[in-house]
Amino acid sequence: MLKKGRPRKFDRNDALEKAMYVFWSKGFENTSMPNLIEAMKINSPSIYAAFGSKEKLFLEAAELYSNTEGGRIWASMQTHPSARKAIERMLEVSVEEFSRADRPNGCMIVLGSLHHEGGNDDIRKALQTRRMECLTIVYARLIHDVNEGLLPAGPDWQSIAAYYVTLQQGLSIQARDGATREALMAVVKCALLSWDSLIAGEY
16 A cells, blocks of 8 residues: 655645745745745755745746736726726736835736846746736727727727836836835826827827
């Protein structure tokens, strides 16, 4: 009869959440195994047994981030009555989440891996895919309002979606660099002032 393996002596979900905060704070490349061991309170054999590799652990952590921290940001795209209000709230919640005192500043999906030679290519591509999903969400909401007659069909909605997603990602970088919540909200206000010009095709 096969012997049963030893039960894990840790909560896998709790360990994953702790790893997420390390990756979020330090990025994939700058996170070492000792960093993870210290945060997760388990040894490296247990980490490898539970998650397979540092890369797989990071990808699970990114998934957790997208479903929790990031999920709060993007939920507004479906819950507000107009695309403009949805984008406004998405940007405001982004600022709130990126500048929380009890969390690493900025966005894990934007800041989680190096974007130049020397970074992990698989991780970089995985994060790039997630960022493109954000663009798809904003574009889909804009087109929904076009189809409902709430927005005109003429503007280049793909570029407008890219503009607001680029802005949102820039807020993440500014937050990591130490910008205050008030300063970030001022940037959001400036961006929203451009809405009327954008939908009028004045760009």
